[in-house]
Amino acid sequence: MIFAEKISPNFNRKKRPRNMIKFLIIHYTGMQSERESINRLCDPNSKVSCHYLINSSGKIYRLVSEKNTSWHAGKSKWQKYRNLNSYSLGIELVNKGHRWGYKNFKAKQIKNLIKLCKYLKKKYNLKKQNILGHSDIAPLRKKDPGEKFPWKKLAKKQLGVWHDLKSETLQKMRKIKINKKDRKVFFSNLRKIGYFVKPSLKIKELNKITKAFQRHFRAELANGISDLECLKISINLSKKYQKKA
Numbered sequence: 001m002i003f004a005e006k007i008s009p010n011f012n013r014k015k016r017p018r019n020m021i022k023f024l025i026i027h028y029t030g031m032q033s034e035r036e037s038i039n040r041l042c043d044p045n046s047k048v049s050c051h052y053l054i055n056s057s058g059k060i061y062r063l064v065s066e067k068n069t070s071w072h073a074g075k076s077k078w079q080k081y082r083n084l085n086s087y088s089l090g091i092e093l094v095n096k097g098h099r100w101g102y103k104n105f106k107a108k109q110i111k112n113l114i115k116l117c118k119y120l121k122k123k124y125n126l127k128k129q130n131i132l133g134h135s136d137i138a139p140l141r142k143k144d145p146g147e148k149f150p151w152k153k154l155a156k157k158q159l160g161v162w163h164d165l166k167s168e169t170l171q172k173m174r175k176i177k178i179n180k181k182d183r184k185v186f187f188s189n190l191r192k193i194g195y196f197v198k199p200s201l202k203i204k205e206l207n208k209i210t211k212a213f214q215r216h217f218r219a220e221l222a223n224g225i226s227d228l229e230c231l232k233i234s235i236n237l238s239k240k241y242q243k244k245a
Contacts, residue, residue: 078137
């Protein structure tokens, strides 16, 4: 693939082995313009970066070499992995985000994201289960890429995982309360999928994790409340995420 170069100084100088790269993490920039986003990602004082940035017209910029660890994920957890910077490639999509006026991602932007993800997935033999959002790996801190991101569309291209439940059936379960026992099953399933859930977490923290799950898999209603629809989706997905791609 051909990329425009915008060099960021924010990366680890030591090159990592190719087999360390196991994840693609998708973000939105959450800033008011493309220029502001690039400037911040290339500012040594910001201490943040990514490997690739895709603007609203679909142009792809490479900011950090894939061989180097960029600083995009921060404090993060997924399955057995901690601090995913070392194990991942970070892709930023220009979007103002929840703070400045969150909008739908542009068609050309998503089209070229799919091309880039396919290229990287093949190059590093990545599992489709390991294409995730920032909010999946850091749900207590992050919202991106958010509920407007087309996860289902990517999953159809083998870039991620989706459930195979009928939407008509699921909608009938939406907002139906579940009991304490089923709630425990729900969070057990989230743990199997990869979300970091432990008994010591407070209700507020569990709600944030639920909301991250919903933003990815039930974007129509991301309210942080686990209901019967969420439970059924989690049961279906927990099996898929434990299979080898």
